[in-house]
Amino acid sequence: MIPDSVRAAKLEQWVDSYGNSILRTCFLYLADRSLAEDAMQDTFVKAWYSMEQFSGRNESSDKTWIIRIAINTCMDYQRAPWFKHVDRSRTVEDLQIPVQDVSEEAIETTLAVMSLPPKLKQVVLLYYYHNMTMTEIADTLSINRLTVHRRLQKAYVSLRVESEGGEFR
């Protein structure tokens, strides 16, 4: 049994190290700031309750483990019946985040990633944003490594098409 003080310190360290990237990942998934904040907190609450279980297994890095929780949490949110009926905005204005002094290219890349189909978005975020290896992604998503590779290629083509179409460079 891990003492509460140790758990609290560990959680603090996780929030410091991965909080922002988890929050942004949730946002890219859910396209809603409040939902993303909820999902981020949900992720860390789940991590807190499962900390002991994780320490016992120690089969992957804590970052990979937390990302996996975050992805599952976002997928749970997306599975909610009402989520399907909400129009997910794709314009900068509707994202409700201040984007002053940000290049158009950066904004358009972000929007392009957000518009990818969920399965492709998953691998793109894990591979390019979280710098995970294909094996780690396969492990996180419980899919074949080859499938990861195929999805990455598909996403690459999709992003390239948008890029060449003048959406972003």
Next chain:
Amino acid sequence: MKEPFRIKNHIDKTLTSLQVTPEMRNSLTRCIAQKTRPYSMRHVIPSIRHHKPVLVLTILLVLISVGALAWSFGPSIRTWFEQRLDNANVAPVDSFQETPSTPIASTQIGNISILVWEAMADEQTFLSNVEWIAKGNVKLVAYSGLKQDLPSPLDASVVYVSVSTWYGGASQEIFSISQGTENRVSILSEGWDYQATEEPMTFSCSIVYLENGQINTETNTVSAPVRKKQTLETAKLRAPLVFPITGYELTELHMLRTELRIYWGYTSSGKNQQLPYAIRNLQLRIVDSTGQVLPDKLPYHTMLPERLEAQIEDLDTGDIVESIPLIHQNNEYIAP
């Protein structure tokens, strides 16, 4: 293949403002301390795996108790509920019990998507569920489709929505708004006189909008397949009812809960008919406890009558020649 579009760099730059704030940290600490979920009111069951044996035992005990109770009192509870339902006498409207997760038909007018979620009908009535979703800076307001219903002055930022269900050249244009937010309006509609032969149901969807101070209307149609509505029989006549003087016989009487419809049939075999009624111009009619003659179709949302009376009326004189009271009991109308 790494970083072909500098994704990490771009995302981090775009979402710089998305950061874990001290408030979020406090909220997280509070959630963990109080064993609650963030922001929302949902509760987390605290570490149930530590109490797994107790939990399993509790679930088993509850299941056994419920089973035992259902075994012993099930029939009487059911009877009690049925009686309560009968006594309530409120005829529920047929509802969309399983709204599909995808629309059965859809169309688009400008920035407005029109989704038909459900269309149900039987031989007489129909129910439909249509939703309007606006994108961009448009506010939707449903109205009954008549120009005189439009507010004055008109709000230029508002698109007034009208939806019509067409069948056999006639339209039904009275609708109730079940729910509406700024950019979506759900319209549940219901009506009589649906002709089941005319499938699919066609929705004529129009929007009314302002342009340069002028009112414009744009219309689009969308056809949706119609699902067969279940007809639930509520009460019928237990046995044919013989009128001893006139020899008339009420052979069937049905009150239908979903359609709120009453219909009956009767014969006059002449058997046992007493003179002089054989030569009179007679007709059977059904009246409620207030003496009101029931039409063969009851108005929508009418209560199911507790007491009825079957009367034989002399059409020449207007006299009631013979009458038998009927009481609604256990889904049947019986003569006491």
